[in-house]
Amino acid sequence: MPAFQSKTFRRATTASSTFGERLGAFYRTRLSRHPFLLFGLPFMAVIVAGSFALTPAAALRYERYDRKVQQLSQDQVFELGLKGPGGEEGIKRNPRRRIVGDEREEYYRLMAKDLDNWEQTRVKRFEGEPDGKL
Structure with a gap:
């Protein structure tokens, strides 16, 4: 008897092979011929479909966010208690923040600066604030 048989091995279709196994084998054989259609x-x-879903x-998500964030x-x-009756703020104010009244006024103020000279x-640091130096 030769070492290798000339007959190719094919699994016998029995009642034990499930529909899923047969469907998988059918899909694999057809996939090599029509890859775009089947994959x-x-x-x-x-x-x-996922984008529509x-x-x-x-x-x-954005509607929930809009319900949380509203203009007061x-x-x-x-x-x-965010501002007092005279307009002063009730919460601690950041002293570095400069309040700009008009955006156009700020734009023209910045455009008037001499950018060549x-x-x-360094910005002066507040008491207890790290200055970033090592």
Whole structure:
């Protein structure tokens, strides 16, 4: 008897082979002949269907965020204690923050600066604030 038989091995289709196994074998044989139809097209269909399915979820996310973040009226600001009756802030104010009244005014103020003659200086640090030097 030769070392290798000339007959190719084929698994006998029995009652023990399930429908899933037979379907998988059928799919694998056809996949090599029609790769786009059996792999690419279903893949692209899942991507497109997923985008349609996730759109309402994303809309819900942004609607929830909009419910949380709302612009407060002057009465609500006063009730929460964010600003006093004279307009002064009730919470601790950052002294470095400069309040700009008009954006155009700030734009023209910056445009009037001479950008060719300038000198680099360090910003004065507050008491207890790290200065970034090693």
